[in-house]
Amino acid sequence: xxxxxxxxxxxxxxxxxxxxxxxxxxxxxxxxxxxxxxxxxxxxxxxxxxxxxxxxxxxxxxxxxxxxxxxxxxxxxxxxxxxxxxxxxxxxxxxxxxxxxxxxxxxxxxxxxxxxxxxxxxxxxxxxxxxxxxxxxxxxxxxxxxxxxxxxxxxxxxxxxxxxxxxxxxxxxxxxxxxxxxxxxxxxxxxxxxxxxxxxxxxxxxxxxxxxxxxxxxxxxxxxxxxxxxxxxxxxxxxxxxxxxxxxxxxxxxxxxxxxxxxxxxxxxxxxxxxxxxxxxxxxxxxxxxxxxxxxxxxxxxxxxxxxxxxxxxxxxxxxxxxxxxxxxxxx
Amino acid sequence: xxxxxxxxxxxxxxxxxxxxxxxxxxxxxxxxxxxxxxxxxxxxxxxxxxxxxxxxxxxxxxxxxxxxxxxxxxxxxxxxxxxxxxxxxxxxxxxxxxxxxxxxxxxxxxxxxxxxxxxxxxxxxxxxxxxxxxxxxxxxxxxxxxxxxxxxxxxxxxxxxxxxxxxxxxxxxxxxxxxxxxxxxxxxxxxxxxxxxxxxxxxxxxxxxxxxxxxxxxxxxxxxxxxxxxxxxxxxxxxxxxxxxxxxxxxxxxxxxxxxxxxxxxxxxxxxxxxxxxxxxxxxxxxxxxxxxxxxxxxxxxxxxxxxxxxxxxxxxxxxxxxxxxxxxxxxxxxxxxxxxxxxxxxxxxxxxxxxxxxxxxxxxxxxxxxxxxxxxxxxxxxxxxxxxxxxxxxxxxxxxxxxxxxxxxxxxxxxxxxxxxxxxxxxxxxxxxxxxxxxxxxxxxxxxxxxxxxxxxxxxxxxxxxxxxxxxxxxxxxxxxxxxxxxxxxxxxxxxxxxxxxx
Numbered sequence: 039x040x041x042x043x044x045x046x047x048x049x050x051x052x053x054x055x056x057x058x059x060x061x062x063x064x065x066x067x068x069x070x071x072x073x074x075x076x077x078x079x080x081x082x083x084x085x086x087x088x089x090x091x092x093x094x095x096x097x098x099x100x101x102x103x104x105x106x107x108x109x110x111x112x113x114x115x116x117x118x119x120x121x122x123x124x125x126x127x128x129x130x131x132x133x134x135x136x137x138x139x140x141x142x143x144x145x146x147x148x149x150x151x152x153x154x155x156x157x158x159x160x161x162x163x164x165x166x167x168x169x170x171x172x173x174x175x176x177x178x179x180x181x182x183x184x185x186x187x188x189x190x191x192x193x194x195x196x197x198x199x200x201x202x203x204x205x206x207x208x209x210x211x212x213x214x215x216x217x218x219x220x221x222x223x224x225x226x227x228x229x230x231x232x233x234x235x236x237x238x239x240x241x242x243x244x245x246x247x248x249x250x251x252x253x254x255x256x257x258x259x260x261x262x263x264x265x266x267x268x269x270x271x272x273x274x275x276x277x278x279x280x281x282x283x284x285x286x287x288x289x290x291x292x293x294x295x296x297x298x299x300x301x302x303x304x305x306x307x308x309x310x311x312x313x314x315x316x317x318x319x320x321x322x323x324x325x326x327x328x329x330x331x332x333x334x335x336x337x338x339x340x341x342x343x344x345x346x347x348x349x350x351x352x353x354x355x356x357x358x359x360x361x362x363x364x365x366x367x368x369x370x
Numbered sequence: 371x372x373x374x375x376x377x378x379x380x381x382x383x384x385x386x387x388x389x390x391x392x393x394x395x396x397x398x399x400x401x402x403x404x405x406x407x408x409x410x411x412x413x414x415x416x417x418x419x420x421x422x423x424x425x426x427x428x429x430x431x432x433x434x435x436x437x438x439x440x441x442x443x444x445x446x447x448x449x450x451x452x453x454x455x456x457x458x459x460x461x462x463x464x465x466x467x468x469x470x471x472x473x474x475x476x477x478x479x480x481x482x483x484x485x486x487x488x489x490x491x492x493x494x495x496x497x498x499x500x501x502x503x504x505x506x507x508x509x510x511x512x513x514x515x516x517x518x519x520x521x522x523x524x525x526x527x528x529x530x531x532x533x534x535x536x537x538x539x540x541x542x543x544x545x546x547x548x549x550x551x552x553x554x555x556x557x558x559x560x561x562x563x564x565x566x567x568x569x570x571x572x573x574x575x576x577x578x579x580x581x582x583x584x585x586x587x588x589x590x591x592x593x594x595x596x597x598x599x600x601x602x603x604x605x606x607x608x609x610x611x612x613x614x615x616x617x618x619x620x621x622x623x624x625x626x627x628x629x630x631x632x633x634x635x636x637x638x639x640x641x642x643x644x645x646x647x648x649x650x651x652x653x654x655x656x657x658x659x660x661x662x663x664x665x666x667x668x669x670x671x672x673x674x675x676x677x678x679x680x681x682x683x684x685x686x687x688x689x690x691x692x693x694x695x696x697x698x699x700x701x702x703x704x705x706x707x708x709x710x711x712x713x714x715x716x717x718x719x720x721x722x723x724x725x726x727x728x729x730x731x732x733x734x735x736x737x738x739x740x741x742x743x744x745x746x747x748x749x750x751x752x753x754x755x756x757x758x759x760x761x762x763x764x765x766x767x768x769x770x771x772x773x774x775x776x777x778x779x780x781x782x783x784x785x786x787x788x789x790x791x792x793x794x795x796x797x798x799x800x801x802x803x804x805x806x807x808x809x810x811x812x813x814x815x816x817x818x819x820x821x822x823x824x825x826x827x828x829x830x831x832x833x834x835x836x837x838x839x840x841x842x843x844x845x846x847x848x849x850x851x852x853x854x855x856x857x858x859x860x861x862x863x864x865x866x867x868x869x870x871x872x873x874x
Contacts, residue, residue: 240483242476245465249473252462259460260473260525261445317464317509 060318063363067313071331078334082341090337092221098333099227100282100289104128104300105307105325106234107278112308112320113238114247114271115171115178122251123171123178123268125275127186129304131163133297134193135283140202140293149208157280163189164276168269190298203292212288223285230281234322247271248319306353307332309360332356373436375400375533375564376421376452381430383416390416392588393430396566398533403555403565405579405596407572409608409826409859412585414568418535422454423447435532452533453526461510461518468492468506471525495524499554516547523554534558535566538659540574552578570658572601572863584608605856605863617831618807624834625649628818629701629787631670634679639665640842643679647787647818652809654821654833656862662842664706667789667822671703672696683787702785704776706792706822713764713775720746720760723778749778754804777808788812791822806832826855826862838862 078085107128116122139156143149163185170181215222238244249257250267258264287293310331311324336349376398383391391413398404408414419425421432423442432439434450461470468488477487492506500520510518519539526534536555540548555565555578569575575582576596584592584607592607630646640662647653657663669676672690680687683699690696693703713722723746746760755774757767764775773793780788790809794802809832813819823829829836830853838846838861846861853861 236482240485241481242474242478242483245469245473245476245483249462249465249469252464253460256460256462257473259444259454259456261448262474263445319464 063313064316064318067310071327071334074331074338075334078338078341082338085338085341090341092224094330094333094337095227096221096223096289097337098329099223100285101300101303101307101332102227102326102329103230103278103282103285104132104304105311105329106230106322107275107282108304108308109311109320109322109325110234110238110247110278111271111275112251112312113244114251114267116251116254123271124182124305125167125272126179126182126301126305127163127167127189128275128279129301130186130189130193130298131160131276131279132283132286132300133293133295134163134189134196135160135280136287136293136297137193137196137202139283139287140204141196143204143206144202149206153284156283157277160276160278160280160283161273162276163279164273165269167272167276171272172265172268186298186301193295193297197293197295199295201292201294204287205291209284209288209291212285213291223289226285231322231326238322252319302350302353302357303332306356306360309357313360313363372399372401374398374433375435376566377431377433377436378417378421379431381417381420381432382428383420383425384428390588391420391427394585394588395590396421396583397593398564398566399581400532400564401559401562402580403559403567403578405575405582406566406568406585407575407582407604407608408585409824412608413588414585415537416588417585418454418537418566418568421447421452421535448529450533451529451531452535453529453531455519455522455526455534455536455539457537457539461521463509463511465510466507467496467504467510467513467521470510470521471495471506471528473525475529491528492524495528496520499524499527499557500550516551519551527558531563533564533566535568537568538570539567540569540571548574570863572605572860575604576601601860602856605859608859617828618803618810622650622810622814624651625816628684629670629820630682632680632682634666634669634681635677636662636665636669636674637677639674640839643839643844645837645844647820649816649818650813651835652813652819652821652833654823654829654836655839656823656826656829656836656858657839658862659824661839661862663822663839664791666839667703667791667820670696670787670820671701671789697785700784700786701789702780702787703789704773704780704791704793706795713772713779715765715772716763718761718763719750719755719757719767719775722764722775723749723760725779746778753778753808774804774808777805786817788817788819789822790819792824793821794823794825794828802828826858830855830858840864 084090108125111123111125114123135156138159139152142152142155147155166188167178167182167185170176170185171178174181176184212222212226217225220228238247246257246262247267247270249260250262250264254264257267283297286297307328308320308325310328311326312318312320314324314327315321332353335352336346339346339349339352374397376396378394378396381391381394381396382389394413394417396406396417406414406418416425420427421442423444423446426441432442434447434452437450439446439450462473465473468485468491471492472488477484477491489506493504496502496504496506502517502520504517510521513521523534523536539551552574555567559565559580567575567579579596582594582596582599582604583590584594584604586608594604594607596604625648627646627648630644632644634643635641643666645653655663655666665674668674670681670690672693672695675689675691681689683701688699690699690701696703714725717725720742724742743760749755750757750760753774755767755778756771764772767775777793793805793809806828809819809821821829821833834850836848836853836858837844838848838858840862841864848858
């Protein structure tokens with residue numbers, strides 16, 4: 039050969055600097071988390087009390103479980119959160135499921151039927167997302183926004199925009215029960231996290247879902263039926279909305295309006311979670327940490343007497359920062 | 371004779387009016403490296419995609435190890451032990467090496483992936499086949515192109531491949547990597563694998579292939595042994611086409627140099643390129659995929675900023691930092707991918723034509739619609755663009771007519787240098803001739819044309835002078851009549867250098 043083109047080798051140096059900036063962002067995220075916890079421990083009275091710490095975990099449970107739903111969608115539709123998929127409907131979906139559950143309970147159907155109906159509702163909404171994104175090929179941002187409105191509208195139809203109080207022995211157990219000193223709500227968080235960490239991080243299924251999201255064509259070339267995986271991811275997000283809706287009702291002893299407002303913190307948690315992973319991809323562990331992080335923020339602000347309205351602003355800033363940082367790190 | 375690994379007989383495939391495969395046959399035996407060659411559009415990638423189950427064949431039979439396959443799906447063909455190493459490295463960038471190798475075939479204990487076993491086996495496979503010490507936990511995105519290619523092949527081997535299809539495997543490799551890839555292929559051949567090897571590089575075909583199937587215009591025109599037939603014969607089989615009255619003649623006196631380039635370099639793409647093009651001249655540039663030809667032309671158009679070298683226009687050095695500046699200096703480009711760069715398909719024919727020359731058609735911030743109408747109508751008529759009227763949306767036109775709209779767009783702005791990047795790709799023969807006529811007309815008006823094409827016949831017939839670019843460097847210059855398509859192909863694919871190397 040008379041000429042050699044040095045393109046293949048020339049790229050490796052850049053990749054290294056990319057890795058370095060990734061590492062810096064990742065360590066920075068951990069440091070920020072630790073720093074904020076330490077700051078609250080010193081500045082906010084009662085932050086480190088066992089009661090408050092359990093409270094944080096419980097507050098983070100609902101946020102975290104719904105964020106798991108979005109995380110699975112992120113994993114299956116593109117680890118690049120900007121071009122990939124998203125599920126904007128999940129919070130509204132949880133509100134609808136809670137309404138279905140509450141209305142059926144009021145009509146005297148009992149826990150078993152009502153819970154199954156609530157979860158089925160969530161999964162149907164998930165199926166609708168899958169239909170819109172996979173079969174109809176509408177861009178996920180728009181498709182799930184539309185589905186979000188469908189879910190929110192149905193919730194209003196069912197509840198007529200009122201609070202529907204619900205009582206049942208099961209809800210009592212979820213809301214006030216404890217086992218080994220840990221509340222039922224926290225147990226739900228732990229058990230579901232462990233199951234999902236296995237399913238996504240340690241099972242063949244999880245690896246394939248990551249492959250579908252990581253490089254759609256490559257996954258297809260490896261013989262994976264990619265459409266089914268994306269469908270499944272959306273249906274799973276709906277399933278999580280259904281399950282979480284029961285916890286929401288138990289915590290408030292009612293179905294209330296306004297569940298849809300949780301969308302921002304859910305997205306913040308799922309996006310922030312990517313910063314905690316080595317490969318900058320959504321992981322259950324990362325989302326778990328991020329949900330706790332946001333829970334700590336909200337709790338600390340409360341204890342310091344800062345208006346809770348600020349929390350929403352901080353979450354918005356977090357989303358912007360995370361998306362900017364991850365896409366910046368990936369650009370190298 | 372042993373049982374053939376792959377037998378494809380009488381395969382047909384059409385895309386709309388285009389017949390991509392016509393009764394094509396391909397028979398590959400175990401323990402051989404089987405070359406598949408042909409010019410662009412000869413049907414190489416179509417026949418492979420039919421085998422891979424990406425395209426459905428219209429008719430014909432496909433047998434794998436004697437077993438007839440009706441409908442092929444990617445999963446089914448892989449289950450038969452046929453694995454494809456695609457040209458674009460289809461790997462998940464966020465996966466590790468081990469994960470990429472064992473995707474869909476993960477070693478597991480119960481419901482858990484056995485990562486220890488997976489990493490161990492990945493390490494062993496890479497060591498055994500490639501003698502490569504690579505941490506299996508490295509992310510794909512951190513690997514060089516060559517190593518990604520190796521991971522793809524390892525993946526096929528881990529899945530017990532019996533047939534390996536490599537589509538342009540060396541396109542992104544440097545020569546040392548190519549020779550180690552060849553060593554691996556020879557070892558796999560000794561293990562009785564059947565290997566289908568697709569390459570534009572004739573020297574590689576000569577070096578590695580036992581048998582070669584030559585495709586031309588969608589049919590197989592011969593199965594030969596390179597060692598016996600020789601490269602020249604294969605090249606001739608590839609190009610031997612009926613050159614009827616497709617190429618109109620012109621009579622032009624070539625004038626002064628308009629555009630010249632000295633020592634132009636764009637790192638990673640081309641280096642030290644010097645050329646000049648004169649008024650009334652059509653200068654052809656040809657090279658293989660990835661040879662740097664496209665980057666050269668887009669650099670002349672200001673789409674990339676060169677690292678070194680100068681561009682001289684009408685005797686004055688110029689430098690373009692954007693296409694806008696190039697257009698202001700009277701340079702026009704007709705891009706290959708007209709959907710992406712050439713036309714706004716949502717706008718009307720008239721609007722598209724006017725787009726490049728709005729300045730000349732407007733005053734005081736308003737488009738002079740009467741001037742626009744007159745000018746565009748004239749061009750539509752002149753170029754024979756088949757459209758109901760100038761208000762029709764471009765997306766409703768055929769490919770050839772869309773291309774003519776692109777040409778018209780640049781004609782209307784009266785440039786002095788025209789860069790044409792594969793202007794006749796995917797247009798029918800009739801439209802091709804009209805585009806050739808246009809090129810001749812431009813030349814006769816004293817314009818300078820740089821014509822990029824991988825259709826060698828077209829290059830030979832249309833150009834006053836042809837430059838050959840190979841791996842980023844200009845390696846040959848031929849005057850009209852000095853070269854035919856066969857020799858040009860040999861030059862562009864490096865066969866000539868190979869032979870010079872041998873005789874030296």
